[in-house]
Amino acid sequence: MDTKTDQSLDRNAQGRIRQENMERIMKAAEKVFAGSGFRGATTSAIAIEAGLPKANIHYYFGTKEKLYRAVLDDIVELWLSSFREIGEMDDPAETLADYIRGKMQLSRDRPNASKVFANELIRGAPRINSYLSMELKDWVEEKSGILDNWIAQGRMAPVDTKHLIFHIWAMTQTWADFEAQWSAILGRENGLEATDFETATNAIITTVLRNCGLVPLPPGN
């Protein structure tokens, strides 16, 4: 028994250095890939960002391509885990608003993840095509089905539910990906502020709920 316990603890301990370093490298890599793209990111820059010698990066990940894929996989997993919500029984207005809040939180907390993903999409998504056309496609179809049911039950106004989802993604992710644009237009010289995200979140929620007939228009119209 002791032996078994030790082994499992050991296995844990064994990988500790490895795990810590790999996480550190992936965190640095996400930042550098977000700021420079795949080809623009150098393993040397990632090493410096991680505070490790370059050879160390290759010791753990082999090639830049493999490191990039590891970062992408991590992001895909983050995306999927943030998706589960939206169930058949939920309240439409509350559920949509919560989903939007969650997406905006992600844009604020992990802008680099969003940027790396966006970059891959712009390039034609060569490395995540199966994810897009399998998991993500299935998710969209499942959730838009739920929304369609809500509509059939008269719980919200008729809309194109797939495009409703697309719109939510577009409006929320833009605050991570194109932050530089909104920052410049709003005149925020030190980047977006917390209030900007709140205002944006509310504006998106209003837009979506009005679109679904889930919130009354202000009087006088």
Next chain:
Amino acid sequence: MDTKTDQSLDRNAQGRIRQENMERIMKAAEKVFAGSGFRGATTSAIAIEAGLPKANIHYYFGTKEKLYRAVLDDIVELWLSSFREIGEMDDPAETLADYIRGKMQLSRDRPNASKVFANELIRGAPRINSYLSMELKDWVEEKSGILDNWIAQGRMAPVDTKHLIFHIWAMTQTWADFEAQWSAILGRENGLEATDFETATNAIITTVLRNCGLVPLPPGN
């Protein structure tokens, strides 16, 4: 008289080769930059795409950086020229719908221009910061002012007009930039089709007009 006529024709002819080649190179460059990013694009790949030897690219544009800036300038000009619309006297619903149609047309016709621009934004917009915080900022403030007037006149429901503009940009440009994602989700193995753009355009118009109280919700809600 003949001399003068000849001269002007000549001057035209003089620059003809130059102009043709530069346009050809810029067209090729836009495509390659869109597909590979600044660092990922090689002058050699641009040369092949343009059907010219690599030295020719450098003969006309000097460095890759200068060529990239020329492409960016071209895109900024395209953006600005597509902006003029939206006047004080126009009909709100018609104007917004037209603006959205125009933006979607641009996403269809010049997806690579949009992608290069998006890429630059993701990278933090180091080369177009002055454009963003001058021309574009001014345009947004002017147009959101007009929309605010429409609201004050009771011609549309109260909304955050700047964010209304942001939303329109996000929802329309995503069809160029992230085409790969929508294509995969919709199961279009040969890329998006004309009907996809029509459906998307209508969905965006509906969303925006409902948000502004410019179109009645379907009955039963």
Next chain:
DNA sequence: AAAAAACTTGACCATTTGGTCAGTTTTTCG
């Protein structure tokens, strides 16, 4: 027609960069 200007391009070069490796140090574990 001939000089001048503009254009063309194969060959070449310096630098950057992804990746390797061998020798060393640190950690693990019986």
Next chain:
DNA sequence: CGAAAAACTGACCAAATGGTCAAGTTTTTT
């Protein structure tokens, strides 16, 4: 403790790539 496994890293290399150039060709101009 001591041996084996894992981790570390400076030095190095081959390939890719942005950019140059000199020798030519074509076009323009007088």
